[in-house]
């Protein structure tokens with residue numbers, strides 16, 4: 001454990017009892033069953049179907065008609081299939097309204113392979129009090145159960161682990177949840193998808209995960225595209241992790257032109273095999289106005305209608321794009 005986080009707590013009964021599966025090749029659990037990495041196909045690694053910030057359940061104005069959400073999502077996923085997408089990872093944190101039954105219904109109706117995650121969000125906008133005070137080994141136990149047995153009494157299993165930080169300095173509470181994510185990874189072999197605040201703290205987060213025994217290529221460091229500094233992207237890639245260009249279309253964080261320049265720079269620098277493209281779009285955010293759809297009227301299509309042409313204009317090829325959208329997700333899950 002990183003020495004500057006003495007409060008995490010020792011490796012205990014849960015972590016000691018189970019086998020280390022870091023080197024094992026495990027099937028990918030989707031919400032509708034297990035698949036092999038070769039079946040993944042073109043994949044968006046960070047999108048959402050439904051998100052409700054903690055507390056929305058108490059707000060009459062934020063009540064959601066899930067049947068309506070399902071219908072919207074099925075239509076938008078069908079549009080994504082027309083762009084060749086076969087798989088969709090929804091790393092919704094546990095406490096942000098994650099609804100795996102809804103995900104499974106949408107996956108079946110849209111015939112899309114959807115992967116959900118276990119893991120809590122960051123301290124600024126998540127981490128319910130009940131869990132904040134929990135000892136780390138009980139959090140590990142919960143994550144492992146969601147990965148190996150199922151979620152909320154269903155047999156639906158998490159296919160990856162989500163973890164998050166809210167600032168450059170990882171807080172002691174966040175450190176506990178990061179440590180739990182790392183231990184659950186070691187015990188199950190499923191990879192880790194992170195949230196950073198627009199790349200802030202990405203290197204600290206990556207260093208933490210590596211110090212906790214996670215191989216760099218089993219981590220996707222999220223939202224790095226919120227930072228324009230090519231040195232940040234390059235360092236995350238050089239140290240061996242996947243770099244999340246996973247908020248494409250969010251102009252308030254970064255113009256897409258800057259993102260496209262950054263993807264080209266990484267590719268020319270020899271790091272195409274570390275680039276992940278996605279959009280962090282939400283089909284429905286409880287109590288909030290859903291952001292406007294893309295140019296073809298669909299929620300998740302902007303990457304294909306607007307961003308990929310920007311990459312091609314800058315000289316990248318369909319072969320490069322296939323590395324980002326097909327090969328990299330497959331290798332991330334396959335280990």
Ligand SMILES: [Zn+2]
Nearest residue numbers: 046048091280
């Ligand atoms: Zn997200």
